[in-house]
Ligand SMILES: [Zn+2]
């Protein structure tokens with residue numbers, strides 16, 4: 137694992153320069169990626185669930201916990217039931233300071249003391265629970281081939297999202313609740329980082345226009361958490377080839393084959 141100090145955009149610009157100079161250069165990127173949904177609003181017994189969002193992201197380079205649901209006991213139960221080994225988690229990421237995303241970090245702090253958590257603004261609770269919050273407010277690489285979008289503000293909330301470069305396929309974007317607007321997030325990622333392969337997370341009951349924007353920019357669209365059934369049905373009906381279903385316990389191997 138490498139924690140980067142260089143702004144991601146600068147390294148990307150550098151890569152572009154190399155590409156212009158030598159067409160055939162092969163970039164080393166994340167080749168395989170597995171997402172395991174620890175909790176989503178959509179139930180899947182016998183796993184427990186509630187209103188919240190938490191995903192484990194495993195790659196050939198690192199393992200990261202993205203958000204941590206509302207309830208410590210649900211995190212504990214599902215992590216055990218899904219045979220997740222927290223000892224293998226290198227770092228965590230908090231999309232924003234709402235309890236349905238940070239509540240379960242209380243359990244993570246008990247079992248993985250000192251774990252680094254990339255947060256969008258000044259810490260409110262995680263340090264008290266024994267974790268190590270690191271504020272990332274502008275776009276930058278935080279792990280090999282993974283970057284934070286930088287803070288975007290919407291509905292009075294400071295939120296950031298995670299972008300992972302998947303070799304030969306494009307970017308995988310993981311969002312929390314999309315308070316800044318899922319269309320705005322996707323456009324910003326496209327502008328700053330390039331082509332998007334898949335977007336997953338809470339879209340916050342988006343309008344059809346917002347969903348159309350996501351579908352325009354991304355090969356796969358995976359509405360979860362606070363997206364709402366209307367949004368899911370719209371993607372299913374209008375973009376059946378792009379839709380992927382998410383519920384508690386979903387395991388998604390990327391690239392999709
Ligand atoms: Zn929220």
Ligand SMILES: [Zn+2]
Nearest residue numbers: 236313338362
């Ligand atoms: Zn939420």
